[in-house]
Amino acid sequence: MKSRTSTNTTAPVHYQVELLDVQAHLFRVTLTVPAPTAQQTLRLPVWIPGSYLVREFAKHLQKLDARQGTKRVAVQQHDKATWEVACTPGTPLQVQYEVYAFDASVRTAWLDAQRGFFNGTSLCLQVPELADTPHTLAIAAAGAPKGWQVATGLEAVKCDKAGFGLYRADSYDTLVDCPVELGPFWSGSFVACGIPHRFVVAGAPPSFDGAQLLSDTQAICEAELRFWHGEAVADVKKVSASRKKDGGHSPIPFKNYVFMLAAVHDGYGGLEHKNSTALICARKDLPRLPRTTLAPTTHKQPEGYTTLLGLISHEYFHTWNVKRLRPAELARYDYTQENYTQLLWFFEGFTSYYDDLLLRRAARIDNATYLKLLSKTINQVNQTPGRLVQSVAQSSFDAWVKYYRQDENTANATVSYYTKGSLVGLCLDLTLRAEGKTSLDAVMRGLWARCAGGPMTEADLLTVLQEQTGRSYAKEIAHWVHNTKELPVAELLEQHGVQVNREPDQVAQQLGLRVKENGGLFVQQVLRGSVAEKAGFAAGDEWLAVQTEGQPWRMQALDDLTLYTGKAKKVSALVSRDKRLMTLTLAMPAPSTAVRLSIRDAAAANKWLNGA
Structure with missing residues (x-):
């Protein structure tokens, strides 16, 4: 058993997180409870607020060991995510365990040689009776690759320039509502309506235009701050005066905000928090610097960048609508x-x-x-x-x-x-x-x-x-x-x-199919009441060919159907289901329309x- 050092044990609940092995994707967590009960209960959440699915985070927890001083104490697991530790009251309890972190989503935890990320719901065992007391979290620099930094919405107590060190939360809820980003990320900042905002991006390519992202995000944040609190918050002096007059408070319910964006080959998503958000996007959707080394072209941001800005807008709006205003x-x-x-x-x-x-x-x-x-x-x-x-x-x-x-x-x-x-x-x-x-x-x-x-x-x-x-x-x-x-x-x-204009629907919608085109045509969903359902298509089918006027044609994309059917009212569709070949009679659908709006x-x- 390695030594159990801790930066601080004065808070009722304290955690130390170490990057145990980036190649094995393992965090090591040491939980210290200075004044445990005789039968101390510990729990790990089974879900994370904002993502409504039981995800069983405990499945990644391993090697749990509890000690008081040098004495190992008994641990009894009661269910999938609850443990009870037999303690001597008055003697500090230290519980050490490992967490496997290889989920690249915004909901759990990730660790490799390029990046680290975690939500407290994945790493931090809850001490139920102390949930409303102050919690501290120490993020150890030892084990982190050279050049790594830390970004989080947690309140810093004593940290180095890179952000490693001690953080504080007023409760367990606050602690686990502040995800942590680690790595050699890009970092920028801006002020919106007097509130400091930080934006960090992991995995950005050389073409990334950070200044554009900051400018657009600042405009979004200012629009939403004015939406919720009126034009008065646009006056930084008034906001500052309000803070001084009202004991440091202002109409804005947070003092700072952190955007954490992971740019990956293919991905999209976000999860809101009270003063931060974790985001994922495809690298190709980041704003790009004007080209300088290739042949001149008209500089145009990717269409996916608008989608990314919509995601930023969505998660920031949640700062009010779901994180504070929320279901009773x-x-x-x-x-x-x-x-x-x-x-x-x-x-x-x-x-x-x-x-x-x-x-x-x-x-x-x-x-x-x-x-x-x-x-x-x-x-x-x-x-x-x-x-x-x-x-x-x-x-x-x-x-x-x-x-x-x-x-x-x-x-x-x-x-x-x-x-x-x-x-x-x-x-x-x-x-x-x-x-x-x-x-x-x-x-x-x-x-x-x-x-x-x-x-x-x-x-x-x-x-x-x-x-x-x-x-x-x-x-x-x-x-x-x-x-x-x-x-x-x-x-x-x-x-x-x-x-409200009407235009022809896509082929997939007219047929009532959701398909995947990847070296073949694979049926994923068949819509209720559609011509595809009436013909007998089922999810999992591979649509191989279509025959019209006695001529069979190979199908590799859904749009091939309009190429081969002509004016036929019915066609024969050859599908493979469970490696069996089947011929289905497909009645060609009547034209349908979709909505297109204009001013x-x-x-x-x-x-x-x-x-x-």
Whole structure:
């Protein structure tokens, strides 16, 4: 057993994290409890807030050993993530264990020779009865490759220039709500409305334009800070004066913020925290410096960069809407099991409504780009048969077993609380604006004030709507949220100067198929009621060929179908299922259409898009 050194043991709960072996992807954690109980319970969370799936983090914990002084003490495991340690009260307890870290997502932990990352929910055993007391975390520099740094939203107590050292949190919740990035990352900073922001990027290529990313992110942050707290926060002097007058406080609920972005070959995602966020994007989607060594070309940022900015906008908006305003059922997290709520349509859906809209208001995209993004969302919902099966409130409740566990039947049985929830937000906003008394912007700020930036219920939303409009919105919420009827999206957009155009659907949608084209044509999903379902296609089929007018043709992409079918009303499809060849009769579908939005009345549309 190696020596158990610790930077600090004065806090009721203290952790030391070491990079035990970057090649073996192992962190070593030493937990110190200065005053343990006789039968000290320790628990590791089974999920992480913001990602509604039981992920069983304990499966990566190994070699747990407990000692008081030099004496090893007995440890009894009670369930998959709970241990009980037989202690002598009054004698400090040290528990040491290893955590295997090889999950590149934003939800768990990662460690190799190029980068380290962890959430406290993956590494830090909870001491339940001390959960609301101060916690400290020491991140050891020993074992870290040369040139590595640390970035985290935790409060630094005593750290070196690279960020290794001692950090403090006021509770276990705060500790595990601050992920930690380690490595030789790029780092930049800016100030938005008087608040320092840091942006770190791991894995960026030489073409990465950090200045562009900082400029765009600053504009997004300032737009969202003004959204929640009004134009007053744009005056840095007023914010500073407010802090001095009110004991260091300001309307803004955080003192600093950290963006942590991992750029990888292929990936996308984010997870929100109270004063930070962890993000993943594809390297090709980062903003790029103008070319200097290749032949001159028109400099244009990747289309995926707009998607990345939307992700940044989404996670930053969560700083208010889900991390502070949050479902009353999640007022206190229970890390041992699922925490159910029917309100994810509000917290994720309304955040999804505002993420791209605030890009538009921050002047990062134009009207045409915004309407293109909104068209995509509308079509995604319209092309999901499950919207007629499951309400968006039920989708929220079922997230633990359906949204995060998608399969070949997901599109037929469920609807996304992200996409349909965002359209509920759109419908509510446009309805409020049409009536002329308020807007969803004002309602969100009203909820923030009513709930004091804390837990809320659907009843709180209805109350604020009643207060600001003078009438009940219970009927609309029941119809749009707790029912499976269609939303009045088109009618409301038309009222606000947006033209709802129709254009031919993609081949996949007309057939009712979701496929993967990778050296062949593989069926992943068959949509309910589609011509593909009626023909007998099933998930897992490989579509090999199509025969029309007696001539067989090899199929390698879905668009090949339009090339080979001509005016045929029926074709024979040759598929391979479980290595057996089958011939299916496919009736060619009637043409269907998708939505494409455009501006009809610029003055009316801009009033909404500008947030006037």
